[in-house]
Amino acid sequence: MSIDAKDSAAAPEIEELPGDLRMARALWPVLLASAVGLLPFTVFSTYLVPIAEEAGSSVAAMGGLRGLGGLAALAVGTALAPLIDRVRKEWAAAGGLLALGASAALGAGGELLLLATFCLLAGASTAVLNPALTAAAADRFGSGKAAGRAATLVTATTSMTAMLAAPLVALPALLWGWEGDLLAVTALALPLAAVFLARGRKGGGGGAADGQRPGYLASFKALAAVRGAVPLLLISFLRTAVFMGYLAYLAAYYDDRFELGPGPFSLVWTLSGASFFVSNLFTGRVTNSARSRIGTERLLGIGLLAALVSVVGFYFTHWLPLALAMTSLHAAAHAVVAACAVSLLVRRCGSLRGAALSLNSAGQSLGVFAGAALGGAGLGLAGYPGAAAAFGALVAVALGAALLVSRTGTERDRGRST
Structure with missing residues (x-):
């Protein structure tokens, strides 16, 4: 049984919360995308020393580039906040994934300018991707407590990805290096973007009616x-x-x-x-x-x-x-x-x-x-x-x-x- 916002608001005291597995099956693209969104900077932080050597830069200078990503996320997240609810969340997530995939591909080039662009673009893309995914998960289950649970499943998946960074990043890098890790992010992000674009076409509007916005x-x-x-x-x-x-x-x-x-x-x-x-x-x-x-x-x-x-x-x-x-x-x-x-x-x-x-x-x-x-x-x-x-x-x-x-x-x- 699906849960809609009207029923949630009318009787929050008796709202039944779907099981986590049921929610996860419904939200699998969202949960997978939230994990992928954490990987680029995880790779960058884990392999900071070899990345700096490849770019011919110091570790301190290369670490400073990570700060560029944070500043980009702050600026983009604040500037685009009112616009997230004006488009379909799936389309916003698809855009974030496309930008994330492009940033990872650029970062795999290993040159200083490409890595600086990677940090800026990755920070900006996650500023769109993360709230779009969390809001999309909540929208899937209305406006009551089920919506809140769906949103926290996204944050839990992100924290699980951080915890499993070693097997997710370090083990594959033994085969193809940190550059291969970033290219793998691109290979995951682009098909996921296509999934969200398709879901956006099937779904309803992403926000209030034009006259109500x-x-x-x-x-x-x-x-x-x-x-x-x-x-x-x-x-x-x-x-x-x-x-x-x-x-x-x-x-x-x-x-x-x-x-x-x-x-x-x-x-x-x-x-x-x-x-x-x-x-x-x-x-x-x-x-x-x-x-x-x-x-x-x-x-x-x-x-x-x-x-x-x-x-x-x-x-x-x-x-x-x-x-x-x-x-x-x-x-x-x-x-x-x-x-x-x-x-x-x-x-x-x-x-x-x-x-x-x-x-x-x-x-x-x-x-x-x-x-x-x-x-x-x-x-x-x-x-x-x-x-x-x-x-x-x-x-x-x-x-x-x-x-x-x-x-x-x-x-x-x-x-x-x-």
Whole structure:
């Protein structure tokens, strides 16, 4: 039985959530495309040293090109946010996949100019691809909790891809090198783009009727008027800044405090990735279930509290088992927050969900830069306690935003019941 928006809005209390396997079968192109979208920069980061050697550049300069991709994602994601809901999501995803495939093919050339173009184009394409895929998954299941679950399946697939980066990237590269990895991305992206183009022709329109669509600037105003949307976007930005800033210095911390080299540290990285994936998958299911006994807004606050405790406690830990436990807890807490934020944006923003998810993705791109910069500043000024203070302060601000989200949710629920 399909789920439509009308039935979801009319009786959210009795909405039955389809099984994950059933959703995955319906969304297989979306889930596969979300995995492919993460691969180009995964290849670039994994093989940064040989890529720099091939281009005749330094590792530092080549690593800086990755920042170009983040800036492109921020600019494109923000600029195109109101337009995501004006076209069919499948067509937007197809365009993103075509650009992603082209960028990977250019990057395989190995020259400095081609690699710079690769980073810019890959960043811009993912800024379109990620929100289009997430919104398309949600649209497939209406506007209720099933839509939120479908969206979190996309984010869970992305986190699983990051966790499985070694077999997905390193093993094939033993046969054809990093250039072959990028060409494989092109070979996957182009047929997937054709699938989305075909699905777009069969599906209905991608947004509101022409007479109901707000203008470009009016779309930003309409989104700002959605209760809790702005605090949710702020939480997503702050969460990304904390988590990515923390991860940026994680290897150095374990090496300095526990003398863990790259080999043993890879197990720590796997622990963190697995914790995030399992928690994201589980939270997306629980928070969008009609039988859940805990509200999404409350679970969001719990996740942020756990993130605050774990990130501050981590930097004052001198016992390896406790540090590993904190690493696992911190990743799991961020996964809870990420799943709750996406679920609430999808369920609250309705026809503006594409714009909301685009701004959400752009904010995460900004968060990557902000987190690394603030974490570095904290370390430089006061060592690990400084990093704990910097990241803890960001989570504290996010907790304040979560209170606003909780209040708007309560008001909305009261209004619906009267």
